Amino acid sequence: MPAEQSTMPRGVDTDLYLEIQQFYAAQMQALDGGDATGWAETFTEDGVFATNADSSATCGRAAIAQAAHAAAARLAEEGLVQRHWLGMLDARPGPDGGVRVRYYALVIRTPGGGDPVIWRSCAGADELVRHDGxxxxxERRITRDDVG
Amino acid sequence: MPAEQSTMPRGVDTDLYLEIQQFYAAQMQALDGGDATGWAETFTEDGVFATNADSSATCGRAAIAQAAHAAAARLAEEGLVQRHWLGMLDARPGPDGGVRVRYYALVIRTPGGGDPVIWRSCAGADELVRHDGxxxxxERRITRDDVG
Amino acid sequence: MPAEQSTMPRGVDTDLYLEIQQFYAAQMQALDGGDATGWAETFTEDGVFATNADSSATCGRAAIAQAAHAAAARLAEEGLVQRHWLGMLDARPGPDGGVRVRYYALVIRTPGGGDPVIWRSCAGADELVRHDGxxxxxERRITRDDVG
Structure with a gap:
């Protein structure tokens, strides 16, 4: 790749982009698989999860784990399988060696014996930081498309 | 990777594949974000956008930008958020250092306060060319699955 | 990348991950394009395709091709276009130089003149082996979300 001007800002390099893609795949499989603790451990100790549907964010691993536990219990009670798809990742270098990622997200829900539906369509913006390689x-900020 | 025969034709190399994936992510985020000018600038000056739903193609950046402006205005009027997902990229070397990409595309629409739906399912075939790195x-040819 | 401990198990390296992603893209385009023979040839001669909806698996290329031929004929008869999306790939080194991949899959169906729907939402687990580069x-094990 020549170091010329692109029509669009350059993203991160290949290895980094794929690292992040794999990180999201494993993270979502933890969440959808009901591993609330494993999911919470993919956030920093003081990590923030915010959406445009709630005026207050969920802050810190303990609160993030608790919210995931509660959500998994509700899904089990309703007999729903839920899967998060993250895609269209646009990753850019952030401050202090971190990365800012903008992406799209779909939440698919399937009832036992029934048809899958798209439960949510969202955009996401993450601030990722290095930790132990x-x-x-x-910080994760989710914008639900159905919330004006 | 040994240079042996594969059961399928080889695609492009790793860096190139990811460059294209990132290009599409940024391109779709421009389109869905209502940046019609930025979207048009991801085509060549004489770029072509064709679908199997229209007998005539949209040709040239000016026409492509105008079409995107009009589409964004209609969506805003109807209170819809629209997101394009491109995936399942199959990229192969093309003539003159270009790349031919075949992919799948979904267009997701969400009304304010309502449920997301898949508005379109499509296949796409692009001819990409290098420009300033x-x-x-x-040329983009879109085949809508609902159009016979 | 420092060789430090990660909060999640490390996946495969960049080139390998992308090879697999491209393999799936080409494989699904073969299946959805009605190329049952080409699809079957992406399995080993004694390859296994199993789902949680059938107590018996489909074993061997000939049976896999036959099942794909039959499915393509049914879709054509019903006037449906079908597309498989595989995503959220989590790839890990397997035994004997192979790779184990866990992923999500959506099957989108569109009737002529009609709206696309998600026909199936699934999780998949593949055992991939090297062949001629x-x-x-x-072995592919599909877990349909609608089957309890």
């Missing part, structure tokens, strides 16, 4: 989410 | 679309 | 599926 891997990545952690320091 | 990045990529531009010279 | 490419990859083949030795």
């Amino acid at each position: 891997g990545w952690l989410v320091r | 990045g990529w531009l679309v010279r | 490419g990859w083949l599926v030795r």
Whole structure:
């Protein structure tokens, strides 16, 4: 790749982009598989999870784990299988060696014996930081498309 | 990777594949974000956008930008959020250092306060060309699955 | 990348991950394009395709091709276009130089003149093996979300 001007800002390099893609795949499989603790450990200790549907964010691993436990219990009670798809990742270098990622997300829900539906369509913006050679989410901001 | 025979034709190399994936992510985020000018600038000056739903193609950046402006205005009027997902990229070397990409596309629409739906399912075929170290679309042919 | 401990198990390296992603893209385009023979050839001669909806698996290329031929004929008869999306790939080194991949899958169906729907939402687990510099599926286990 020549170091010329592109029509669009350059993203992160190949290895980093794929690291992040794999991080999201494993993170979502933890969440959808009901591993609330494993999911919470993909955030920093003081990690923030915010959406445009709630005026207050969920802050810190303990609260993030608790919210995931509660959500998994509700899904089990309703007999729903839920899967998060993250895609269209646009990753850019952030401050202090971190990465800012903008992406799209779909939440698919399937009832036992029934048809899958798209429960939510969203955009996401993450601030990722290095930790022990891997990545952690320091801040995740989700914008639900159905919330004006 | 040994240079042996594969059961399928080889695609492009790793860095190139990811460059294209990132190009599409940024391109779709421009389109869905209502940046019609930025979207048009991801095509060549004489770029072509064709679908199997229209007998005539949209040709040239000016026409492509105008079509995107009009589409964004209609969506805003109807209170819809629209997101394009491109995936299942199969990229192969093309003529003159270009790349031919075949992919799948979904268009997700969400009304304010309502449930997301898949508005369109499509296959796409692009001819991409190098420009200033990045990529531009010279020709995009979209095949909508609902159009016979 | 420092060789430190990550909060999640490390996946495969960048080139390998992308090889697999491209393999799946080409494999699904073969299946959805009605190329039952080409699809079957992406499995080993004794390849296994199993789902939680059938107590018996489909074993061997000939049976896999026959099942795909029959499915393509049914879709054509019903006037449906079908597309498989595989995503959220979590790839890990397997035994004998192979790779184990866990992923999500959506099957989108569109009737002529109608709206696309998600026909199936699934999780998949593949055992891939090297063959002539490419990859083949030795075993694929699909878990449909609607089947309890």
